[in-house]
Amino acid sequence: MTSKETVTWLEERTALGTLEAEVLNAIAQQIEEQIIPPQTNLVTENTTPEALYILVEGQLESDSSNQANPALAIGFLPGAVIHLQELLLDQPTQRTITTVTECHVWVVPAEKFRALVSEYPEIFQAVSRQLAQELANLTSAFTYEQERAIALRPYLVTKAKRGIVGTSRYAVRLREEIREAASDRKSVLIFGEPGLEKDNIAALIHFGSKQRREPIIKVNCSILQTSGADLFGRAGGKPGLLEWLGEGTLVLNNIQETPPELLPQLVNFIKDSTYNPVSRSEETPAAPRTSRARILIVSEKNQPQIERCIAHHIKVPPLRVRKADIKAQVDYYISLYTQAKGNYKQKLAPEALRRLQSYDFPGNLKELQNLVERAIVQAGEARELTEEIFWSADTKKKRFRVNLLNVYPDLRKFLRSSWWPDRINYGFTATAFALIVAVLFIGPQTRDRNFVLNLFWAWWWAFFLFLFPFLGRVWCAVCPFMIYGEITQKLSLWLFPRKLKRWNRELAEKWGGWFLFGLFALIFLWEELWNLDNTAYLSACLLLLITAGAMIFSAIFERRFWCRYLCPIGGMNGLFAKLSMTELRAQQGICSATCTTYQCYKGGPQKGEGMETNGCPLYSHPAQLEDNKDCVLCMTCLKACPHRSVEFNLRPPGIELWTTHVAHTYEVALLFLLLGGVYLHRLPELQSWLGLHLDLTQFWQHLGLSLLALIIPVAVPFTAYGLTKIINFGRKPKAFIELAYGYLPLVLGGNLAHYLRLSLEEGGRIIPVTFATFGLNGEQLPVLVAHPAVVDFLQGVTLIFSVLLTIVLTQKIARQPMRTLFWQHLAAITLGASMWAIIVSS
Numbered sequence: 122m123t124s125k126e127t128v129t130w131l132e133e134r135t136a137l138g139t140l141e142a143e144v145l146n147a148i149a150q151q152i153e154e155q156i157i158p159p160q161t162n163l164v165t166e167n168t169t170p171e172a173l174y175i176l177v178e179g180q181l182e183s184d185s186s187n188q189a190n191p192a193l194a195i196g197f198l199p200g201a202v203i204h205l206q207e208l209l210l211d212q213p214t215q216r217t218i219t220t221v222t223e224c225h226v227w228v229v230p231a232e233k234f235r236a237l238v239s240e241y242p243e244i245f246q247a248v249s250r251q252l253a254q255e256l257a258n259l260t261s262a263f264t265y266e267q268e269r270a271i272a273l274r275p276y277l278v279t280k281a282k283r284g285i286v287g288t289s290r291y292a293v294r295l296r297e298e299i300r301e302a303a304s305d306r307k308s309v310l311i312f313g314e315p316g317l318e319k320d321n322i323a324a325l326i327h328f329g330s331k332q333r334r335e336p337i338i339k340v341n342c343s344i345l346q347t348s349g350a351d352l353f354g355r356a357g358g359k360p361g362l363l364e365w366l367g368e369g370t371l372v373l374n375n376i377q378e379t380p381p382e383l384l385p386q387l388v389n390f391i392k393d394s395t396y397n398p399v400s401r402s403e404e405t406p407a408a409p410r411t412s413r414a415r416i417l418i419v420s421e422k423n424q425p426q427i428e429r430c431i432a433h434h435i436k437v438p439p440l441r442v443r444k445a446d447i448k449a450q451v452d453y454y455i456s457l458y459t460q461a462k463g464n465y466k467q468k469l470a471p472e473a474l475r476r477l478q479s480y481d482f483p484g485n486l487k488e489l490q491n492l493v494e495r496a497i498v499q500a501g502e503a504r505e506l507t508e509e510i511f512w513s514a515d516t517k518k519k520r521f522r523v524n525l526l527n528v529y530p531d532l533r534k535f536l537r538s539s540w541w542p543d544r545i546n547y548g549f550t551a552t553a554f555a556l557i558v559a560v561l562f563i564g565p566q567t568r569d570r571n572f573v574l575n576l577f578w579a580w581w582w583a584f585f586l587f588l589f590p591f592l593g594r595v596w597c598a599v600c601p602f603m604i605y606g607e608i609t610q611k612l613s614l615w616l617f618p619r620k621l622k623r624w625n626r627e628l629a630e631k632w633g634g635w636f637l638f639g640l641f642a643l644i645f646l647w648e649e650l651w652n653l654d655n656t657a658y659l660s661a662c663l664l665l666l667i668t669a670g671a672m673i674f675s676a677i678f679e680r681r682f683w684c685r686y687l688c689p690i691g692g693m694n695g696l697f698a699k700l701s702m703t704e705l706r707a708q709q710g711i712c713s714a715t716c717t718t719y720q721c722y723k724g725g726p727q728k729g730e731g732m733e734t735n736g737c738p739l740y741s742h743p744a745q746l747e748d749n750k751d752c753v754l755c756m757t758c759l760k761a762c763p764h765r766s767v768e769f770n771l772r773p774p775g776i777e778l779w780t781t782h783v784a785h786t787y788e789v790a791l792l793f794l795l796l797g798g799v800y801l802h803r804l805p806e807l808q809s810w811l812g813l814h815l816d817l818t819q820f821w822q823h824l825g826l827s828l829l830a831l832i833i834p835v836a837v838p839f840t841a842y843g844l845t846k847i848i849n850f851g852r853k854p855k856a857f858i859e860l861a862y863g864y865l866p867l868v869l870g871g872n873l874a875h876y877l878r879l880s881l882e883e884g885g886r887i888i889p890v891t892f893a894t895f896g897l898n899g900e901q902l903p904v905l906v907a908h909p910a911v912v913d914f915l916q917g918v919t920l921i922f923s924v925l926l927t928i929v930l931t932q933k934i935a936r937q938p939m940r941t942l943f944w945q946h947l948a949a950i951t952l953g954a955s956m957w958a959i960i961v962s963s
Contacts, residue, residue, distance in 0.1 A: 124150065127149040128142060131148065131149065131175075135201075135202050141243065144237075144241045144243060144244060147241065151234070152228070154227060156224070157220050157223070158223055159220050159222050160219065160220060162217060162219050163181065163203075163226070164214050166186060166214055166216055169213060170204040170207045170213075172228045172229055172231055173202070173205060173234045174202075174203040174204060174227070174228055175203070175226065176197055176199050176203070176225075177199055179221070179223055180196065180221040180224070181196065181221060181224060182196045183195055183197070183217060185216040196221075203218065205248060206248070208231060208234055208235065268365075273362070276340055277337070277338055278324050278327075278337045281321055281324035282321045284299075284325055285299070285322075286450045287443060287446025291438040291442060292446050295435070295438065298435045299325050301433065303326045303329035304330070306332070308416040308431050308432050309323070309326060309432070310423070310424065310428070311420070312419075312420040312423050312434075312435070312437070313436060314437075314483075315484065316482075316485035316488055317439065320339055322435065323372045324337060324372075332368060335369040336366065336369040337369055337370040338362065340352070340374065342378050342379040342380075343378035343379075345383055347380040348382075348399045349361075349387070350399040353386070353397065353398050355399050356406075364410075366412075368415075370417060371416055371417070372417045372419060375421070376419065377420050377421060384426065390416075391416055391418070391430045395412070397410070398410065418431065439482075440481075440482040441481040444478045447474070450489060451474070451477065451489070451493055454489070454494065455493060455506075459497070467505060469505075469506050477489075521773050522704075522771065523770060526767075533759075541756055542599050542756075545599055546599055550599055554601035554604070558661050561657040561664075566656055568655050568883065568890075569883075569886070569890060569893075570890060570893045572887060573894070574655070575890045577660060578654045578876075579879040579880050579883040580884050582876045582879075586697070587873060589700060590869070591702060592703055593704070593749040593752070594695055594749060594750075594752060594754060595754045596694055597684060597754070597755075598754045598756075600684070600690075601664075602667050602683075602688065603675075605671060605672055606672050606675035606681065606684070607681075609672040609675050610675040613676045622679065623678075629682070633686030634692065634785060634790075637687055638794060640689045641795075644663065645794070645797075645798050645801055645831065646824070648663075649804060649823075650820065650823055650827065671683045680736075680737075680738045681738040684739060685739045691753075692791055693795060696788055696791055697865070697869050698750060699777065699778055699782070699865065700865055700869060701749050701774065702771060702773070703769065703771055704752075704769075704770050704772055705743055705756075705758070705767065705769055706743055706746055706767075706768050707742075707744040707762070708768065719742070720762070721734075721737060721758035721761045721762050722736055722741075722758075724736030724761065729763035729764075730762075730763050734761040736761070738753070747777065747782065747783055748777045748783075775865070778930060778933070778934055779933035779934045782862070784861075789857075789861040792868055793864075795868050795872065796867070797831035797834050799868070799871035799956060799960075800831070800834055800955075800956075800959065801827055803959040803960060804826060804830060806958075806960070807830060807959050808826065810959055813826070834952065837948045837951055837952055838948050839857075840948070842860065842945065845942065848944070854935065854937070854941065854942070859935075860942075860945060863935075863945070864927055864931075866926035866930055867924060867926075867952060870922065870926075871923065873919055874960050874961070877919065878912050881906070881911070881915070882912065885907070886906065888904070889902045889904060916961045917961045920956055920957055920961065924950055927949040
């Protein structure tokens with residue numbers, strides 16, 4: 122490079138460009154060129170500078186032992202002038218400088234440079250001006266940083282707590298999501314239940330990113346001004362937090378609490394990182410500005426308004442599904458507390474851990490931390506945190522429960538034996554059902570001469586309707602329909618080996634309930650229009666129709682698809698089972714923290730106390746059951762569980778209906794169909810009560826009145842709910858789909874009251890009817906028939922209690938003052954009175 126080119130390069134590329142060309146030319150005359158290999162120390166800290174260095178090509182980096190001034194550790198790029206200040210002020214070198222790559226360096230020896238400074242004083246003056254300008258810039262920057270620190274200080278997050286504790290799959294996945302979110306600058310939505318320390322996850326993302334040295338602030342959206350001035354600033358006035366933040370991270374905490382007026386602006390800002398400073402109404406709107414801040418959003422649930430604007434979505438799992446991490450989390454909290462207080466570390470007793478794992482922690486991590494700290498304080502000098510130290514905390518699912526398997530060990534033994542239900546099903550029920558169907562076809566065709574018809578309509582219905590409040594869906598455990606379905610499944614797989622189809626759960630959940638509703642409606646009409654309850658072969662056809670459905674779907678799908686989704690009797694059983702005073706459940710803590718095989722759900726070989734099974738026939742996990750609808754009490758899970766997690770609990774009847782219950786439209790439709798069925802069964806009495814004179818021997822008139830009997834009673838609850846919404850006494854009622862379950866006791870009681878007359882009058886004739894079935898004379902055999910007054914009394918008491926229980930249950934579900942539900946209760950009383958008129962008074 123010629124001298125002229127060197128001067129031009131110095132003018133354009135270096136800090137010496139402010140000097141006159143004559144001075145630069147003099148410097149160029151003294152330059153010596155050197156090539157320095159990579160990873161070579163060019164300068165050593167705290168030594169006398171040997172030369173002025175100008176980096177032409179390559180890259181240098183420096184390091185310093187002065188930790189108080191991190192600015193000394195910097196990198197150098199081409200054009201950097203090194204040791205200019207040190208040579209002019211006669212100072213030692215401030216840093217060690219190393220070549221990163223091979224570097225082309227111009228060198229002016231120290232003595233020659235000092236001679237040039239003596240000859241050309243303007244070098245010193247130029248550098249002095251440069252230093253003065255740098256000092257002014259530094260002063261301005263320092264003032265700005267002071268103002269920035271003051272503005273951001275109330276919102277500043279100084280550090281993150283420890284990372285995600287635990288080794289469960291949920292903890293591992295959460296750590297992976299945090300790492301992925303920290304790898305870029307895209308926006309993140311962190312949502313989950315209260316108490317999950319979601320704001321700490323936001324801090325972990327920031328401090329794990331490349332921008333960790335930039336500030337991170339947390340702003341609670343509930344305190345933001347509706348105008349957004351504190352966030353966006355004012356046009357021509359006070360800057361907002363976004364302007365002060367620069368390239369830092371903004372955490373919008375609890376975005377669901379954002380003032381509605383501000384939400385659209387916030388959504389636009391999240392979408393494209395632009396915002397408008399707030400202007401007065403008479404002023405011209407300020408020009409939009411672009412923010413370089415990263416946005417992290419914390420919410421208690423996913424936010425549909427901003428969902429599409431967000432790049433990363435992190436759903437923080439609640440503690441109840443991370444029971445395997447509880448021990449590690451407790452140990453962490455114990456360490457935190459004992460280190461802060463300077464105490465010795467206490468241990469967690471195994472029984473205390475089991476107790477913690479059996480609790481669902483609605484307050485999640487914060488509740489667990491408070492619980493542990495309180496236990497440490499209560500333990501005092503004790504070396505171990507035992508179960509007694511922790512306060513009693515039972516979930517809604519565990520409240521008011523008594524595990525009958527612990528109270529009665531023989532019951533556990535029986536339910537785990539081969540007798541329940543396999544020996545009963547395959548040793549008795551399967552054979553008895555075949556005989557029953559045969560007798561219905563070839564025996565006498567009326568109820569007064571066919572004991573099977575008498576047994577089905579006078580005994581079975583009343584008995585199991587009475588049993589629902591005690592044992593729920595227990596009939597399904599010994600149901601002959603699915604016994605033949607399972608036999609068909611096994612035979613078809615033996616004859617035609619194949620893999621059965623898996624369940625399309627989404628489709629079945631959507632339409633299965635409506636299928637069984639339609640099938641039940643057709644059965645009701647068939648029963649009424651063709652006198653099914655007094656025609657033996659038609660009753661046999663009904664039983665075979667349901668059995669055929671079970672057999673067909675068992676040959677196609679795995680396990681009991683028909684039983685769970687499509688069986689009309691199963692649908693009714695599942696609905697009434699919600700009122701049961703017993704339930705089968707499992708301890709979620711033990712299942713989550715201890716179980717890895719899920720044998721109760723999937724099936725598997727014998728393991729410890731657990732027996733070999735094929736898994737739950739209804740694909741229901743006992744720890745995840747919300748109600749009794751999807752449990753047939755087959756006890757497969759009890760037999761399979763190696764951890765004694767499964768419980769058979771005594772509980773307040775129907776408690777889930779006002780605690781954990783999830784309403785379904787098809788269940789409400791079935792409920793009101795069963796309500797209409799009470800009136801359909803008493804059609805002659807209903808016609809007499811209403812003063813109608815239709816000829817029920819005429820098919821179309823009979824059909825029309827039957828449909829009206831099924832439909833009209835439903836109008837009473839709907840009308841009551843409409844009046845409740847219109848005249849609500851200042852309180853908005855709950856959704857009808859939830860309140861409708863309050864009518865369950867009335868529907869069950871109405872059906873039971875109807876069948877009580879058959880049971881108490883005709884049921885007692887079972888012995889002579891049995892003899893008549895086989896052509897024998899049984900007129901002299903004993904008959905047990907209740908007096909009509911006794912029957913009326915029991916029917917009346919059943920209806921009265923049903924109305925009262927309906928009112929109580931509706932109150933529990935709604936949790937509102939009685940006057941708010943006045944019309945709802947009046948509807949229950951009206952329906953009860955109408956049932957009294959057609960059942961008791963007829």
